[in-house]
Amino acid sequence: MLIKTLILLNFYVLFTIGTSLWHYECLESYCEKTLTTSNTSNGLSLSECNILCHNGAAIWPKPTGNVTVSDLVEIDLKSFTFTTTPQTAITSLVTEAFDIFTKQIKKFVSCKVFLGKSNAIDVASVQVVFNILDQKLDLMTFGTDESYRIETQLTNNSVVYVNVTAPSFFGARHALETLSQLVVYDDIRQRTLFPSNIFIVDGPIYSWRGISLDTSRNYVTPKAIKRTLRAMAASKLNTLHWHLTDTASFPYVSKSHPELSEYGAYSPSKVYNNDTVKTLIEYARVRGIRVVPELDSPAHVGEGWQTTGVVTCFNWKPWDDYCVEPPCGQFDPSQDKLYDILEDVYGDFLSQFDPEVFHMGGDEVNVNCWNSTSNLTKWMVEEKGWNLTKEDFLDKLWPYFQDEASKRLYKAAGKEIPIILWTSELTFLDNVQEILPPSKYLLQVWERSDDLRIQTLLEKNYSLILSNYDALYLDCGFGGWVDDGQNWCSPYKTWQTIYDNKPEVIAGNRTSQILGGETALWTEESGTNSLDSRLWPRAAAFAETLWTSPSTNWEQAQERFLIHRERLVALGIDADEIQPEWCRRNQHNCRL
Structure with missing residues (x-):
């Protein structure tokens, strides 16, 4: 009889105030799920309670x-x-x-x-x-x-x-x-x-808040890139760093050198032509996002360049002697023709993207590749009077390439524009300030957050963009693809690790030199079909770190983060689940 009475009572409540057996009450900045009774006259729905109860609405x-x-x-x-x-x-x-x-x-x-x-x-x-x-x-x-x-x-x-x-x-x-x-x-x-x-x-604390997206290792469709831009806008990220080309493929259709994509794209359907690029740039702009293109060099060049005569080590074997991953490929800085082609391609990029800053890549040069190129070593010794030590390749040949390439970039732009480079053996040279003046170069850090060389760069007055792999590489924690086991940067980077990757902790009293940061997705093991789940909602965690510079850790953000993931899903983003739905509906019940 008691059970029957309770059932009838609950049906009466449902009929009078709504369709749910449950409502929510605000308790100490979170919402507590509560059974609705006849005494409940103003019970809050979960969505109401989230807005009215949570810190920051x-x-x-x-x-x-x-x-x-x-x-x-x-x-x-x-x-x-x-x-x-x-x-x-x-x-x-x-x-x-x-x-x-x-x-x-x-x-x-x-x-x-x-x-x-x-x-x-x-x-x-x-x-x-x-x-x-x-x-x-x-x-x-x-x-x-x-x-x-x-x-x-x-x-x-x-x-x-x-x-x-x-x-x-x-x-x-x-x-x-x-x-x-x-x-x-x-x-x-x-x-x-x-x-x-x-x-x-x-208003944001850091001005550079972005995602670095590789679309070369595996092609990413424009439709998938648009989904990424929608999710970025919803999270108030403002920079898509587009890693357009690499050794594996050259999908960018160059107006001046169309042969690069003709030879280098995986197929004629897997390219980014002028109309596609223009559409994506505008799609980003109205959502508050700038698109910064990257043409990586002097390493990470292969497919597409093989007929130009300016690349060495292309697809040499065994590949691990000449590069970090197959297929190998590296520019030969002794070829005058190289800089003519680069000037043309830079011009293509500049006319399409109209960027105020240009990313020239600049990481993972392999000295053995250059030292195994006979015409290059002959040029170094006979024409330049250099030796063939590692120091000569790093202190002389690489800076020579960077100087010549930057001159062609400036010429194509009609002015000097800031250049971004990844940190590398070049950026950690003692005389790096002479080679790469801090007034002209910004450096993107991919080393671990505790690498002492980051402090050295700050002391040398460089402005930095953080993409330290120990927290911000979103391709980590999956199976190896050149051997068994896990990939090189494992383990998987959780949203908690990403959220707690604080620039002010990494930079200390030189935080003002941190422009911001980017989560990075390299696509050796991902692409169109897995893009959303690799990026989201984890990239949104760093979005709050860069926007808000929170003094608290991930625990105080967790309930709001679950809510934001639901928003991303509503926008058509296949954002990965991070907890059972029960946790979102029963707040503060899933923590140890």
Whole structure:
């Protein structure tokens, strides 16, 4: 009899306040799942509780300034409109960004919507008013101010006015991303809710927040790259470092040297032609992302270059004598023709990407490859008067190549633009400042975070981008592909390890020289089909580290991280699961 009474009582509650046996209560910055009873008159749905209870309103990445979010009101998703200054350089960007925003909030909500309709009479509409100070800046640059401020006002006629103030379009775009995370669906009462009281001041700590994506080892389709860009925008990342070519393939279609992709692409269908590149750059731009191309050299060149006469060691065997992975290939710096071709290809890149900085790669040169090239060693001895010691190859030949290549880059650009290089034996030379002046070069660090040479580079006044492999290489922890066992950088890098990879810990009192960082995905063992699960949601963990510079560790971020993963899935990203769904619905119950 008691059981029957409880069942009838619960059905009465469901009929009167919603369809769930459960509701949530806010307890010490998390939401506790609670059984609904006859005494429950105002139980919160999980989505409501997440916004009202979690520190930072469950926003990812967590805002760096003040956050006040309260007073949820029911809204009509179709009621979102906006106003901005008409007919300026950024008008079309704002319009497209708002269109992306409205489509996005429908995706966040539609996957949860109950088919029934709300009986509410007073449903609010939302008017977003943009006040963007710089009406001309339409490209992300080093100096772009990405901060924003959001304030709301609820009028008597049920209109929520959202005032977005930002120095640039890119800050305003981030504000829209934040607003999209504040639109939630109450699955107890089947209604869409939005806070009528919002005050948020926010802006990133680090200006370079990105992903390095290799599309050479295995081809990645443009559609998959677009998914990556969507997830990056949702996580407020702003840089796609595109590692376009490598020894395995040359999928980039060069206007000046189309033979490179004709010989070097895996197939005619696995290329990035002018239209594809142009589309991806624009797709990124309206989402607040700059695309920085990389043409790696003087190593990591092979397929596509084999008919040019400027490459040595191509596919030599045994490969481990001449390179770090098959097929081998390295530029021959003694060939004058090499620099003519590079100038042409640099010009192609510059005209398409219009980057303010260019990535020239520069890692993993194999001295034995050069020393085994007879015409090169003859040139070194007879024409340059150099010896053939390791020091001669590193201190003389490699700097010679870098100097000649950089001159051709500057010529193609019509000016000197900053150059990014990976750290290498070249960057760790004692006289590196003479070879690579810190005023002209930025260095991307891939060594372990505890490598003492990082401090040496900082002391030599270099600005650094962090991609230390002990935390930020997302291809680690899988099976070996040139032998058995696990791959070289194992173990797998967990989101917790990534989140706690703090630039300020690595750099100490020279943190100001850290531009930011990138998670890196090398695709020897991944590609289109596994791209999402390799990148997401782990790359989003570093997004908060770089945006917020949190003083706490991953444990304080875990509940919000689970919520953000759900947002990525709603956007069509196949983000990997990191816990059972039960943990998200029963917060603070899965920690040791």
